[in-house]
């Protein structure tokens with residue numbers, strides 16, 4: 001009996017200090033984790049306030065800083081039209097590049113009348129691929145292009161990959177992917193020569209996720225974000241600003257198929273409000289959602305592992321498709 005008590009006492013004397021050390025180690029890990037989360041949250045909040053609120057307090061001289069003309073692709077509707085109007089409001093002349101000539105002329109007249117700036121229009125269907133750029137280049141040749149907004153984009157309503165046609169696939173590649181480097185290639189030499197200019201690429205918040213049923217759209221947007229980050233790093237000290245915009249929901253024709261995303265509200269901005277907010281962030285962030293509530297949404301989603309977002313999106317689409325049947 002006495003021997004058993006002695007060995008239990010011996011074990012406790014040996015084990016308790018070890019347990020105490022383990023407890024201290026866990027406490028240190030906890031303190032480190034809580035500290036790093038707090039620092040990250042504070043950093044994000046400070047950055048968010050600077051990009052989305054502080055940036056709006058100062059009037060910008062876009063013409064002086066970047067150049068006289070802005071080119072906006074996909075500018076007859078939605079976010080592109082919003083950008084064209086906002087840049088014109090800041091005194092920039094605008095080259096509108098889009099698909100439908102009638103709409104182009106109407107928007108150009110509207111902008112010239114409202115803001116008293118010069119406009120030019122280029123009809124181009126980006127889905128046709130490489131040969132549309134010669135004509136665009138001719139229109140840009142004698143202009144001091146200060147800002148390029150690579151906005152044009154297309155989205156085919158969610159469907160299984162095998163339900164996309166070959167044309168759908170090439171449209172995605174030509175419009176959402178190829179247009180971004182091809183347009184950049186047209187304006188970059190002039191900007192490098194003048195040592196000033198800005199290239200703004202409109203990606204999407206979905207660039208961070210591999211989305212089932214929107215597989216091509218999300219993948220093309222990942223390209224836009226990745227390409228933009230690389231170009232930003234390459235031309236960091238050239239005087240050129242490169243910015244990636246990753247919005248969440250903006251109420252445009254693109255998402256008119258789903259009333260829940262389309263209806264303007266706290267999270268879904270109207271194109272004009274979105275553009276005003278996004279243009280203000282130029283020079284304040286190389287990659288931003290462009291709109292403060294979108295920033296909140298994306299930060300929240302990034303708390304979850306990607307598999308969770310992917311599976312939730314899959315169930316959401318399947319649920320809505322069942323309801324439609």
Ligand SMILES: NC(=O)c1ccc[n+]([C@@H]2O[C@H](COP(=O)([O-])OP(=O)(O)OC[C@H]3O[C@@H](n4cnc5c(N)ncnc54)[C@H](OP(=O)(O)O)[C@@H]3O)[C@@H](O)[C@H]2O)c1
Pocket residue numbers: 073074075076077078079080097098099100103124125126127128151152153154175202203204205246247248249250251252253254255
């Ligand atoms: N809306 C959103 O919630 C949202 C969210 C994240 C990212 N984005 C991105 O924002 C960008 C603009 O989207 P949006 O919602 O403003 O789209 P939108 O309202 O559908 O407008 C698209 C614009 O692009 C033009 N366009 C479409 N296909 C074209 C083609 N093949 N060639 C030339 N022009 C073409 C359209 O011209 P027509 O008038 O002739 O069709 C229109 O001016 C896209 O890159 C999109 O991926 C949108």
